[in-house]
Amino acid sequence: MDSQGSVEDIAVSLRAIIPLNGNNFHAWKKDVQEVLMILDLYYALREDKPVAPIMCDSFEYAHKFDNYTVDIEKWEKFNRIAKRIIK
16 A cells, blocks of 8 residues: 555544544543554553663663663554554
């Protein structure tokens, strides 16, 4: 799929979300979750925010911190995008 098709697919998916009006929370939530899953953005809702490892003097800490850095960047990116869609 080319980038233009992807942008159009995203726009169609976002327009499919019914606006939240106070009486339709369950339907709205279902629509939002489906769109986030289709766009592969459900990660931040499905996974807890990564927690930094406890500092110690070891190779294991360095490895854990490297993994944490990658995980927190991914989680924050998906969380930021998901929050924009939900708003």
